Amino acid sequence: xxxxxxxxxxxxxxxxxxxxxxxxxxxxxxxxxxxxxxxxxxxxxxxxxxxxxxxxxxxxxxxxxxxxxxxxxxxxxxx
Amino acid sequence: xxxxxxxxxxxxxxxxxxxxxxxxxxxxxxxxxxxxxxxxxxxxxxxxxxxxxxxxxxxxxxxxxxxxxxxxxxxxxxx
Numbered sequence: 182x183x184x185x186x187x188x189x190x191x192x193x194x195x196x197x198x199x200x201x202x203x204x205x206x207x208x209x210x211x212x213x214x215x216x217x218x219x220x221x222x223x224x225x226x227x228x229x230x231x232x233x234x235x236x237x238x239x240x241x242x243x244x245x246x247x248x249x250x251x252x253x254x255x256x257x258x259x260x
Numbered sequence: 261x262x263x264x265x266x267x268x269x270x271x272x273x274x275x276x277x278x279x280x281x282x283x284x285x286x287x288x289x290x291x292x293x294x295x296x297x298x299x300x301x302x303x304x305x306x307x308x309x310x311x312x313x314x315x316x317x318x319x320x321x322x323x324x325x326x327x328x329x330x331x332x333x334x335x336x337x338x339x
Binding site: 199202222223 | 266268278281284285288290292293294295296297298299300301302303304305306307308317320321324325326
């Protein structure tokens, strides 16, 4: 079973990586962009075949390691 | 209009960040994980309201800046 975890900065938290990318795009004449935010996408291959159990486990991983919940939010998709 | 770009390492390309995360998860007693791969998720707020035009533009951005197409693949979702 596969879990896709998207980790992104909370609204209001400055994203210097996104700002730099936005600036770079503008300097390359891509002017139609209003904002850029950059997050992480973590893909986990799980042994578990139980969807609910997998979700609980991945949530624990996010809280413990994968996301910094002070400044980041995350969402989990089990496939 | 919003574009979500997922950039991830091609199959076969070593992912040290993923390996380190996998190792850390195991050392924290999350033993049910077979593999971890880490990519980027880039969220672009676009001025364009034309979905097809937006897709073309974002694809150009990926080829020019957002992805290193030698070692990375990407997919684009326009919302």
